[in-house]
Amino acid sequence: MIGSLAGCTAPSHPPDVRDAAPEIDDVRVPIPAADPSFVDMVSPELRLEPGHEAIYCYYLDNPIGRFGSDHIEARQGMGGHHIGFRHASTHQPSGTFADCTSDQETRQLGDLFVGNDLPAGWATEIPADAQFVLEMHYINAGELPLLARDVIRIHRLPDAQITKWLHAMHLKIYDLVIGPGETTLAFTCTVPEDLALYTFWGHQHALGKRQQIDVTPPGSALYSLYDVTWGMGALVQGSNAEPVMLTAGSQIDVTCTWSPAGTVLRFPDEMCAFGGFVEGVEFSCAPPSRMP
Structure with a gap:
């Protein structure tokens, strides 16, 4: 944090701190403020070394039971290739965050597509027993280690407003x-x-x-x-x-x-x-x- 100015005196910085090159490329997505109309998934932080590529999966139990969603807000930092909203075929301990680039079990994850351009009243059904999976794919083509954190916000549509229930085909x-x-x-x-x-x-x-x-x-x-x-x-x-x-x-x-x-x-x-x-x-x- 830079201190406030006093008169015309410039702030003092040790040269080795002021002039030091950054040691990491911080592309973490900000954590959103809580909103009861959304179910939020905030991944743990991922550090990826230069020249590396990986897909990580974050598992989270459904915290509210069955509901319908008419859209999601997927937020990913620079270097992100894709972010996916999926569900586990075999449940993991809630909060598990693991490399799933080549894991055979996670390759059988189901898909919880939620459209952002659905007609009013249409929603994707989110089952009560679904364990959510935030799938984040990053490629670090830079020269610094990359620090990432992704966010998926799942919007809840009240049942009384839903006229058509949809599911994913993948x-x-x-x-x-x-x-x-x-x-x-x-x-x-x-x-x-x-x-x-x-x-x-x-x-x-x-x-x-x-x-x-x-x-x-x-x-x-x-x-x-x-x-x-x-x-x-x-x-x-x-x-x-x-x-x-x-x-x-x-x-x-x-x-x-x-x-x-x-x-x-x-x-x-x-x-x-x-x-x-x-x-x-x-x-x-x-x-x-x-x-x-």
Whole structure:
């Protein structure tokens, strides 16, 4: 803290303190003031050395029971690649904060997508027994150690105001090996019950070239749901007014193609995922890949 000025006298600083270069890159997100309309997740502090990349997971028991949320506020510091709001498949002690970059159990985390552009009265259901997981992915490309702290604020919508309950759809693959040349892989997920799919989107990283989603209903012909040349087409598609009806037992084929990498890349350097909002049960799937 710098002391107040007295007249025209400049404050005195020891040269070694005043001129010292910073020893750490502090990108911590400020802790928000308490607000009863939000459930807050504030991660512990993460220190990441230069040249390192990591995904960390912070586990927190649901403190208020079942509720609906119409939006979240996700806050991440510089150097952050993504922040995710998920739930644990196997509960950990509440407050656990651990590296989950390659942990097999955390790769099966469920997803608690909450849309920030949902129509009024629509909300994602947050189950009473859900253990929240704040997933934070950081890449330190700088020359100083990085100090991070992320925040997710989950907005509560009173049940009396909710007209439609939604759940997450998240189809993804962790068995991911691409390169050094152009690579295509695919995986298949089965729709668990009749679902109404509203907005939906694909996800790849910088080398992504094309993503295709094909649906084959039981006893019917295959049709294309999503076909995007990465970086060219609209990534978010679908409609809140006219959902796509997915019949129970339908096969959803997710196919991703990447441009030449020049080396071999794995998750999380590249990704292949397809997400959206459904009316019905949560639809989460992470099978092994099929290399065409």
